[in-house]
Amino acid sequence: RKEVEQDPGPFNVPEGATVAFNCTYSNSASQSFFWYRQDCRKEPKLLMSVYSSGNEDGRFTAQLNRASQYISLLIRDSKLSDSATYLCVVGTGTASKLTFGTGTRLQVTL
Amino acid sequence: GAGVSQSPSNKVTEKGKDVELRCDPISGHTALYWYRQSLGQGLEFLIYFQGNSAPDKSGLPSDRFSAERTGGSVSTLTIQRTQQEDSAVYLCASSLSGVYGYTFGSGTRLTVV
Numbered sequence: 001r002k003e004v005e006q007d008p009g010p011f012n013v014p015e016g017a018t019v020a021f022n023c024t025y026s027n028s029a030s031q032s033f034f035w036y037r038q039d040c041r042k043e044p045k046l047l048m049s050v051y052s053s054g055n056e057d058g059r060f061t062a063q064l065n066r067a068s069q070y071i072s073l074l075i076r077d078s079k080l081s082d083s084a085t086y087l088c089v090v091g092t093g094t095a096s097k098l099t100f101g102t103g104t105r106l107q108v109t110l
Numbered sequence: 111g112a113g114v115s116q117s118p119s120n121k122v123t124e125k126g127k128d129v130e131l132r133c134d135p136i137s138g139h140t141a142l143y144w145y146r147q148s149l150g151q152g153l154e155f156l157i158y159f160q161g162n163s164a165p166d167k168s169g170l171p172s173d174r175f176s177a178e179r180t181g182g183s184v185s186t187l188t189i190q191r192t193q194q195e196d197s198a199v200y201l202c203a204s205s206l207s208g209v210y211g212y213t214f215g216s217g218t219r220l221t222v223v
Contacts, residue, residue, distance in 0.1 A: 032211075042216070043216050044201075044214055045214070049211060097155055098212060100152055102152035
């Protein structure tokens with residue numbers, strides 16, 4: 001079983017739609033959680049951290065369910081510029097390496 | 111510098127040659143990581159440096175791969191006797207701590223011909 005699993009997609013949605021991605025992780029000792037965004041042929045960039053109580057940043061909402069070991073990302077009012085691959089990322093320990101999922105591809109269309 | 115700097119941005123080399131990839135992390139970041147990403151694939155962890163601790167080399171795919179970090183700052187990833195399967199984008203990242211996430215450099219695209 002992969003340490004971090006994501007549906008690869010692609011998710012094709014029209015502008016203005018709401019879309020949600022889920023991710024599961026296998027290590028119950030994981031302590032830090034993130035969503036990264038990666039544009040084609042670019043490096044991954046931190047989108048947002050994920051906190052236990054859930055957190056929101058503009059149109060983006062992230063949630064963590066420790067009991068079920070999954071993380072979600074909700075994007076409201078999708079924009080064309082949201083088209084990218086979204087990487088679910090999990091860390092174990094205070095200063096250790098992060099494990100990246102293989103990503104979910106989102107394509108927002110007119 | 112303001113971000114993580116990697117050089118060269120592109121490297122084409124002949125099979126069997128050695129290559130060196132350089133990473134200059136964000137000033138003050140104690141943690142430095144190397145990952146690679148093959149075309150259409152996810153990020154594969156290679157090696158991790160944290161301060162003066164021994165590096166975590168658990169992701170290095172073979173003994174042809176090595177890395178060092180001098181003075182707790184700049185890091186060099188060396189691939190000896192390159193093979194075609196080494197072709198990938200090699201990404202370096204730095205962090206104050208894994209709990210804050212990483213900042214990636216723009217990568218070195220390595221092509222072995």
